[in-house]
Amino acid sequence: MGVSSGKGRRNDRLVVLGGGAPSRGPGRVWLVGAGPGDPELLTIKALKALQAAEVVVHDGLVSDEIxxxxPASARRISVAKRKSRHSYSQDEINRMLVAFALDGLNVVRxxxxxxxxxxxxxxELEACREAGVDCDIVPGVTAALAASASAGAPLTHRGSAxxxxxxxxxxxxxxEPDLDWESLAKANQTVVIYMGLSMAAPIAxxxxAAGRAGSTPALIVENASRAAERRLTTTLAGLAEAAANLNGPALLIVGEAMALAREGEGRTEVETLIREARA
Structure with a gap:
């Protein structure tokens, strides 16, 4: 498996990680949620974990800002997964986390x-436990929460969800996923579909077919919380057509409460100017 050295550069392949007796005390692994993209949505605990990291094994969608x-001295390793293209298998990632921790390093996944x-x-938690490696979990803001907030459409609502x-x-x-379509088709609930952009037509x-009305409001949010965020309001019947021209990453959200959603771009011009002034 390969690893990167410095900021984003990757050596050809690393044959052995760990291998010998550790030269210092045991390390640990932190599974850290980076949130949907906006650095301001990081938790304080996630920030502290990052600041203490010696190795950062990160997804491809984690921004450079985060x-x-x-620390500049921390080794960065990208394990990006984009659809069917994987730089590393999940098993390789698991072994990588364990090996670095057994070498006494503080690893942030x-x-x-x-x-x-x-x-x-x-x-990854199971792999650490099996190897006797301490593993801490830092929750993050999942994309559905950011998408719902920016669109002004609650995921739950006393009257409609x-x-x-x-x-x-x-x-x-x-x-196609194997889901309980009849259960998901019941009215007055919100269904959030992750990684569903290319499957919008069969999902709709x-x-x-299971009974959900084609007129049910729906929302697609691309790049939730990021500067490039885009929101499209539609219906369940129009979901496939609305998704056709998007490239993702995107969430599909179906439910009566999506009638409250605002369509449009992510950050307004004023918000962008404020962020630039703070930089």
Whole structure:
């Protein structure tokens, strides 16, 4: 498996990590949620973990603004996953985290959103436990919360959404997910689909075939919380057409409460000017 040295550069391959007796006390792994992209949505605990990191193993969607909060001396390793293209398998990532920790290093596994919401954090936690490596979890703001907030559309609402369900838009080995469509088709609940942009058409068809009205309000949020955020309001029947011209990363949100959503761009011009003045 390969690792990077410095900021984003990667050596060809690293044959052995760990291998011998550690030269110092045992390290530990921190599974840290980086949030949806806006650095201001990081938790204080996530910031402290980053500032203490000696190795940062990060997702491809984690911004440079957030990565730069780690010490300049910390080694950065990108394990980006984009659709079917993986720089490392999950097993390689697991072994990498364990090996660095056994060498006595403080390792931050930095994940977009929250480590336990479609982030494979559970698999990495299990690998650490099996190897006897201490592992701490730092929750993060998951994309659904940021998307809902920026659009002004609550995921739950006393009058129109008594439940919210997070689902994945892809099966473990690709293709259409195996979900309880009849349950998801019930009215007065919000369904959030992660990684569902390319599957918008079959997902919408499944929900309508199971009884969800095609007129149910729907929202697509691309790049939630980032400067490039884009929001499109539509209906369940129009979901596939609305998603066709987007490239993601994006969330699909279906439910009666999405009638409150605002369409448009992410940050206003005033917000951008304020951020630039603070920089």
């Amino acid at each position: 990565l730069d909060l780690a 930095l994940k977009g959103g929250d480590p336990f919401i479609f982030g494979r954090g559970g698999e 008594q439940a919210v369900t997070f689902v994945t838009g892809h099966a473990a080995k690709g293709g 068809a499944r929900l309508m």
